[in-house]
Amino acid sequence: LKGHLEQDKAMSRAIGAVILLIVFLGVASAQLAAVLERRREFAVLLALGMQGRLMALLLLVEAVAVGGSGAVLGLALGLPIVWRLARVGLDLSTWLGSNYTFQGVVIEPIFYGDIGWWVLWYVFTVAVGATIVASLYPAWYASRTDPAVALRVAQ
Numbered sequence: 001l002k003g004h005l006e007q008d009k010a011m012s013r014a015i016g017a018v019i020l021l022i023v024f025l026g027v028a029s030a031q032l033a034a035v036l037e038r039r040r041e042f043a044v045l046l047a048l049g050m051q052g053r054l055m056a057l058l059l060l061v062e063a064v065a066v067g068g069s070g071a072v073l074g075l076a077l078g079l080p081i082v083w084r085l086a087r088v089g090l091d092l093s094t095w096l097g098s099n100y101t102f103q104g105v106v107i108e109p110i111f112y113g114d115i116g117w118w119v120l121w122y123v124f125t126v127a128v129g130a131t132i133v134a135s136l137y138p139a140w141y142a143s144r145t146d147p148a149v150a151l152r153v154a155q
C-alpha cells in the first residue's frame with residue numbers, strides 16, 4: 001500500500017507538471033500575441049526614448065496584474081467548491097456501498113478535500129509566478145523591437 005501511495009504522489013506531481021507546462025504555454029502565447037498586436041505602440045514608446053528594460057518592466061507589471069486578477073477570480077470561483085468538498089465531502093456510497101475493501105483495506109465511501117490558509121498563498125504564488133515566467137520572453141521581445149521596422153510594417 002505504501003508503494004502505491006508513493007506511486008500515486010509521483011503521478012500526481014507529473015500530472016501537475018504537465019498542467020503547469022500547458023498553463024505556461026497558454027499564457028506565453030497570449031502575451032506574445034498581445035505584444036505582436038501592440039508592436040506599433042511599443043515602437044512609438046521606444047522612438048520617444050523609452051528604454052528597453054523599462055518596456056520589459058512595463059509588460060511584467062502588466063503580467064503581475066493579469067496573474068493577480070486571475071488568482072482572485074480563480075479563488076472566488078473555486079474556493080466555495082473546495083470548501084464544500086472539505087466540509088461535506090464527495091459521497092460515493094451510491095457506487096461503493098457502505099464500505100469498500102481493496103485487498104483487505106477498508107476504504108470509506110466519502111472522500112474529503114483539503115483546505116487551509118496554505119491554499120491562498122499557493123494559488124497566488126502559482127498564478128503570479130507562472131504569469132511572470134511565461135511573460136519573460138514576450139517582454140524581452142518587445143524590448144528588442146526596432147522602432148523603424150515596427151512602424152514601417154503595415155497592419
